[in-house]
Amino acid sequence: MSRQPEKALLDALKALLGPKGFTQDPIVMAPYLEDWRGKLKGEAAALLSPASTQEVVAIMKMASEAKVAVVPQGGNSSTVGGATPSKDGAALLLSTKRLNAIRAISPEESCATVEAGVILSALHEAADKHNLRFPLNIASKDMATIGGLISTNAGGSHVLRFGQMRASVLGIEVVFPDGSLLENLRPLRKDNQGYDLRQLLAGAEGSLGVITAASLRLIPKPHSKIVIWVGVESPSAALALLRHLEKESGEAVEVFELMESSLIELVLKHIPDTEIPTEKAYPWYVLIEATAFSEDFDLEALMVNILADATEKKEILEAVIAQNETQAGKLWRLRETIPLAERSEGFAVKHDISVPVSAMPSFIEQESRAIQEKFPGTTVLAFGHLGDGNVHFNVCPPKEVTDQLGWVENEGIAVSHFVYERVMANGGAISAEHGIGQTKLADFMRFGNKTKIQALKAIKKAIDPQSIMNPGKLLPVEQAE
Amino acid sequence: MSRQPEKALLDALKALLGPKGFTQDPIVMAPYLEDWRGKLKGEAAALLSPASTQEVVAIMKMASEAKVAVVPQGGNSSTVGGATPSKDGAALLLSTKRLNAIRAISPEESCATVEAGVILSALHEAADKHNLRFPLNIASKDMATIGGLISTNAGGSHVLRFGQMRASVLGIEVVFPDGSLLENLRPLRKDNQGYDLRQLLAGAEGSLGVITAASLRLIPKPHSKIVIWVGVESPSAALALLRHLEKESGEAVEVFELMESSLIELVLKHIPDTEIPTEKAYPWYVLIEATAFSEDFDLEALMVNILADATEKKEILEAVIAQNETQAGKLWRLRETIPLAERSEGFAVKHDISVPVSAMPSFIEQESRAIQEKFPGTTVLAFGHLGDGNVHFNVCPPKEVTDQLGWVENEGIAVSHFVYERVMANGGAISAEHGIGQTKLADFMRFGNKTKIQALKAIKKAIDPQSIMNPGKLLPVEQAE
Numbered sequence: 001m002s003r004q005p006e007k008a009l010l011d012a013l014k015a016l017l018g019p020k021g022f023t024q025d026p027i028v029m030a031p032y033l034e035d036w037r038g039k040l041k042g043e044a045a046a047l048l049s050p051a052s053t054q055e056v057v058a059i060m061k062m063a064s065e066a067k068v069a070v071v072p073q074g075g076n077s078s079t080v081g082g083a084t085p086s087k088d089g090a091a092l093l094l095s096t097k098r099l100n101a102i103r104a105i106s107p108e109e110s111c112a113t114v115e116a117g118v119i120l121s122a123l124h125e126a127a128d129k130h131n132l133r134f135p136l137n138i139a140s141k142d143m144a145t146i147g148g149l150i151s152t153n154a155g156g157s158h159v160l161r162f163g164q165m166r167a168s169v170l171g172i173e174v175v176f177p178d179g180s181l182l183e184n185l186r187p188l189r190k191d192n193q194g195y196d197l198r199q200l201l202a203g204a205e206g207s208l209g210v211i212t213a214a215s216l217r218l219i220p221k222p223h224s225k226i227v228i229w230v231g232v233e234s235p236s237a238a239l240a241l242l243r244h245l246e247k248e249s250g251e252a253v254e255v256f257e258l259m260e261s262s263l264i265e266l267v268l269k270h271i272p273d274t275e276i277p278t279e280k281a282y283p284w285y286v287l288i289e290a291t292a293f294s295e296d297f298d299l300e301a302l303m304v305n306i307l308a309d310a311t312e313k314k315e316i317l318e319a320v321i322a323q324n325e326t327q328a329g330k331l332w333r334l335r336e337t338i339p340l341a342e343r344s345e346g347f348a349v350k351h352d353i354s355v356p357v358s359a360m361p362s363f364i365e366q367e368s369r370a371i372q373e374k375f376p377g378t379t380v381l382a383f384g385h386l387g388d389g390n391v392h393f394n395v396c397p398p399k400e401v402t403d404q405l406g407w408v409e410n411e412g413i414a415v416s417h418f419v420y421e422r423v424m425a426n427g428g429a430i431s432a433e434h435g436i437g438q439t440k441l442a443d444f445m446r447f448g449n450k451t452k453i454q455a456l457k458a459i460k461k462a463i464d465p466q467s468i469m470n471p472g473k474l475l476p477v478e479q480a481e
Numbered sequence: 482m483s484r485q486p487e488k489a490l491l492d493a494l495k496a497l498l499g500p501k502g503f504t505q506d507p508i509v510m511a512p513y514l515e516d517w518r519g520k521l522k523g524e525a526a527a528l529l530s531p532a533s534t535q536e537v538v539a540i541m542k543m544a545s546e547a548k549v550a551v552v553p554q555g556g557n558s559s560t561v562g563g564a565t566p567s568k569d570g571a572a573l574l575l576s577t578k579r580l581n582a583i584r585a586i587s588p589e590e591s592c593a594t595v596e597a598g599v600i601l602s603a604l605h606e607a608a609d610k611h612n613l614r615f616p617l618n619i620a621s622k623d624m625a626t627i628g629g630l631i632s633t634n635a636g637g638s639h640v641l642r643f644g645q646m647r648a649s650v651l652g653i654e655v656v657f658p659d660g661s662l663l664e665n666l667r668p669l670r671k672d673n674q675g676y677d678l679r680q681l682l683a684g685a686e687g688s689l690g691v692i693t694a695a696s697l698r699l700i701p702k703p704h705s706k707i708v709i710w711v712g713v714e715s716p717s718a719a720l721a722l723l724r725h726l727e728k729e730s731g732e733a734v735e736v737f738e739l740m741e742s743s744l745i746e747l748v749l750k751h752i753p754d755t756e757i758p759t760e761k762a763y764p765w766y767v768l769i770e771a772t773a774f775s776e777d778f779d780l781e782a783l784m785v786n787i788l789a790d791a792t793e794k795k796e797i798l799e800a801v802i803a804q805n806e807t808q809a810g811k812l813w814r815l816r817e818t819i820p821l822a823e824r825s826e827g828f829a830v831k832h833d834i835s836v837p838v839s840a841m842p843s844f845i846e847q848e849s850r851a852i853q854e855k856f857p858g859t860t861v862l863a864f865g866h867l868g869d870g871n872v873h874f875n876v877c878p879p880k881e882v883t884d885q886l887g888w889v890e891n892e893g894i895a896v897s898h899f900v901y902e903r904v905m906a907n908g909g910a911i912s913a914e915h916g917i918g919q920t921k922l923a924d925f926m927r928f929g930n931k932t933k934i935q936a937l938k939a940i941k942k943a944i945d946p947q948s949i950m951n952p953g954k955l956l957p958v959e960q961a962e
Contacts, residue, residue: 108724108839153673164671166680167648182932186908189869190645190835192634192684192916193929194937194955199647199680203673220728243589247701250774251732293731294783302777354671358589388670427667435673448674451663455944456675462943463936474675 002069002468004090005045009066013048013092016058021049021098032073032093033085036143040081040438043089044071051098053173053181053212060210061179063092069468070094070177072206074148075119077140079352080437082152082205082473091471096147099212102126111170111187113215116147123216132218135162135254139336147211153203155433157289157335160387161254162219164433166202171215174201176208177464187215200459205435206470208463222291224299227328228307231282231317235361235386238286241315242387245288248306252299255289257335258386262379263342264334270344271337277320277330286386287335338383347404348381348394349415353423354432357389364391367422371395374418375411390432393419420447436474445476483550483949485571486526490547494529494573497539502530502579513554513574514566517624521562521919524570525552532579534654534662534693541691542660544573550949551575551658553687555629556600558621560833561918563633563686563954572952577628580693583607592651592668594696597628604697613699616643616735620817628692634684636914638770638816641868642735643700645914647683652696655682657689658945668696681940686916687951689944703772705780708809709788712763712798716842716867719767722796723868726769729787733780736770739867743860744819751825752818758801758811767867768816819864828885829862829875830896834904835913838870845872848903852876855899856892871913874900901928917955926957 014022023029029047034040045068050056063070069091073083085091096117103113107130114123120134120141127134138144138156148154150172154165162168170187174197182197201211232238238258245253261283267274278285292299300321307319322328342348355363368380377398384391395415397407420430424447436444445453453475460467460475471477495503504510510528515521526549531537544551550572554564566572577598584594588611595604601615601622608615619625619637629635631653635646643649651668655678663678682692713719719739726734742764748755759766773780781802788800803809823829836844849861858879865872876896878888901911905928917925926934934956941948941956952958 106839109837111837153677155671155673159671163648164673166677167644176932176936180932180935182930182936184930184933187837188835188908188910188913189838190636190640190866190871190913191910192636192645192912192914193910193925194684194686194917194933195681195689195940196634196647196684197933197936199683200676200940202680203675203677205675208676220731222731248775250701250703252775294729294733294778296783296786297775297778302775305777354669356590356592356668357670358587385671390671427669429669429672429674431673432669432671433673436675444674449663449665451657451661452665452675452678454661455657455663455678458943459676459681459940462939 002090002466002471003067005066005068005092009062009068010046012062013046013059017048017050017055021051021055023047032076032095035081035084036077037079040084042085043087044085044091044093045089047093047095049095049098053175056175056210056212057179057181059094060175060177063468064178064466067466067468068092069471070210071470072096072147072210074117074145075140075143077143077148078152078437079434080439082435082437083148084438086472094210096145103213105130107132109187110218111215112218113171113185113213114146115213116145116211118146120144120146120149127218131221133221134168134216134218136165136168139339146214146216150202150211150214151204151206152435155385155388155390157255157257157385159385160256161251166199168217169198169202169214170217172198172201172211173213174209174211177466177469185213185215203435205437205474207460207474208469220293222293223295224292226290226299226303227322227331228288228303229277229320229331230286230288231278231280232284232286232315233317234284235364237315238284238386239357239361241286241310244310244315245306249290249302252290252292253288254291255287256387257287257384258391259285259287259335259338259383260381261285263338263381263383266341266345267334267337270341274334274337278318280318282317287331342381342394346396347408348396349408349412351393351416351419352432352434353393353419353428353430354388354390355423355426355428357387359426360386360389360391363426367419370422371415371418375415395419416443438473441472441474441476483571483947483952484548486547486549486573490543490549491527493543494527494540498529498531498536502532502536504528513557513576516562516565517558518560521565523566524568525566525572525574526570528574528576530576530579534656537656537691537693538660538662540575541656541658544949545659545947548947548949549573550952551691552951553577553628553691555597555626556621556624558624558629559633559918560915561920563916563918564629565919567953575691577626584694586611588613590668591699592696593699594666594694595627596694597626597692599627601625601627601630608699612702614702615649615697615699617646617649620820627695631683631692631695632685632687633916636866636869636871638736638738638866640866641737642732647680649698650679650683650695651698653679653682653692654694655690655692658947658950666694666696684916686918686955688941688955689950701774703774704776705773707771707780707784708803708812709769709784710758710801710812711767711769712759712761713765713767713796714798715765716845718796719765719867720838720842722767722791725791725796726787730771730783733771733773734769735772736768737868738768738816738865739872740766740768740816740819740864741862742766744822744862744864745815747822747826748815748818751822755815755818759799761799763798768812823862823875827877828889829877830889830893832874832897832900833913833915834874834900834909834911835869835871836904836907836909838868840907841867841870841872844907848900851903852896852899856896876900897924919954922953922955922957
């Protein structure tokens, strides 16, 4: 168990980091102590903002010697409280915000070497200047940092084509809990020298060390892009369409986002300047983005052919192709504002789940009905990354409930347990892209594979025997040796 | 340290596995005890050939209770002695050959669920029947098994486009050293529930458990394919060509294999029915394979355009496009028979190294010269996966040496140390795709990153505290707790 930091440690940290790197001012610290949704509040003995990898090394050496916990924080956009310290105030909060240098972009290597605190949209812009692209994209791109994206193995809208964050990590620089530094930043496409620590750190949620920098794979910008909005009858029809597209266009499809019609109705209701582009309304919609890397490849002609064929096969009911960037932006806006529209409408019990891709349509269809039977009056709103077998599966309270938050607080656990039991029965995961953090920890311990959890605990103990790295996230706090 | 098995254990294993699953017959065991190149010979107390996952569970429970070592073996095609037991004869050799069922191929899921002992070419054929494809391809495809390919994170010729083996593993079934079974076979594209054990097991070389089955990603078969043979001036010109191809064709290029001309001369000398397809001879050659997934994409026209442009830019000196499967096969044969031709010619000190892709041309050019200066009379022959920053970098004895094997044995360590020092100075890896096994263990301990090795040892001890899983491979044998 980690300890409360003593004054001598705090003084030493203050001397090490200087006024820009050390504060105990409650007003300055406040936004770092609360998660972005305002649901969780923690305390910390101090906020540390190191400006270099060597300062992180020094912090971890001092912290491990004193057995004091360290909570790393990037953009503080975790949806599972992964970067919010516990209430006991014993931890040091380590913000990576000052580790924000883009150290190098190498067009020859198609690689960016960036520090952990670099914000995703800043990397997008920097790559763009070299006519390159970092393909990972998530709604919180203006907050989320590279360190956090790696630590949570972030997903988002382009996973179908480019994989989750782990697929883009070519090199990593990490400070382990004892302060030892692993400098593994040279971008190697191939490295078969034992367990791949890059892959172990990706998704470790800061529980094994502090990522200070990474080398990331960049890709060429596509020659052409097409954005399509499609109305479909059902999730099954949507999946048939995706398979059809893949068969005819290979990996041209980058984005394939499924949305239940009532979610789009919420968007129309709450978000200004939005409209359905199709002539009629349909039970489900899909947002498709496809790209081509060669000027010899007439992407639009191909897509028009496929859509015509898919219409004949009844896979789609109506399709609209964006004719310019503005129209494409409007289609994207319908998808991207769903979470905001949902929040405007009220509260819901939210889930970020995955099952095998082929099982997802029947999961959505059957389990929505089962939930509505078990919890009468509720509505299930599903949307997201059908091609990854991952949807956000939200259960809304019955219409007659006036205290929605109270309902969510009272019924939430029963609803989630019901959902997660069905996810487990389908061989799925209770966290597809958001991670475990602290808010899903109890559910992970309840529903997670026991043999896997045992292995995770053994690895955690091996790398962080004092349990000082982001304790209580991903795995429960264990008695230290 | 693991122990010699007692008679009671061997009797119990015999009773468990029956005559097909248990033998101590030296004649039957002999081929399993020797590595395929005939360089290493080990001993084992018995050869176990379990026919089911449950039998593997029972074996590991008995072995861990008795603290007896287990060496898993797939197709026995390791180039680093990864599946050859030590000479002390204390280990049980566990062959996965009877775990050879293709449990399921799901076109809906684009996924194959196969047991560890399935041979790669059998998976290729099975996928083909469903009009699907498993893209990983290596020279030993008729020997290598899925369990071994995952455990060594195999590479091969198509990594450029599809990644190493780890990129295709969607689910895994593994028996840990204590006999606990992790059943994680449902193919999840997204699973952010803590450290990804699929990724930890991939490349672990059997040191953390016995993989018994896996779910693997399949992809659609391409609509068209083109195979091209190109003569180039230098590795730098070859890399410029690759970047040019990528820029104009996206990810159409699946294979980009660089070969030094003297290797091709060895092929012409030793392999019947081979000829250079170009009109003239050139210093370096490249074998290119590209594919298109859409019938609307005229791959050949695109490639002809790019090659014409590349000729103008002096990236290439001459190009030949295979006009049919037979011609394509002949081009592939020139590349695939290089190792055989090398062996026919004599002995060499071999290395499987990687550096960042952009650094590889100058590495080949400069370090070949440096080696030839340091070891006068030697010749460096480099070939392989330029686009992955990985080449096989072989140093041949001076022409006047008559006892080549003696030279390799006497000079090999000094030559390899020199090569590896240069690899390290370039931020590379001393094993790009073959792994560490036993033959590279001393070099890994000498040249590997010390912080990384420390973390690897901690993880090994956490998962295999008795050090009974494939001891002495990847990491040295440590005193058990």
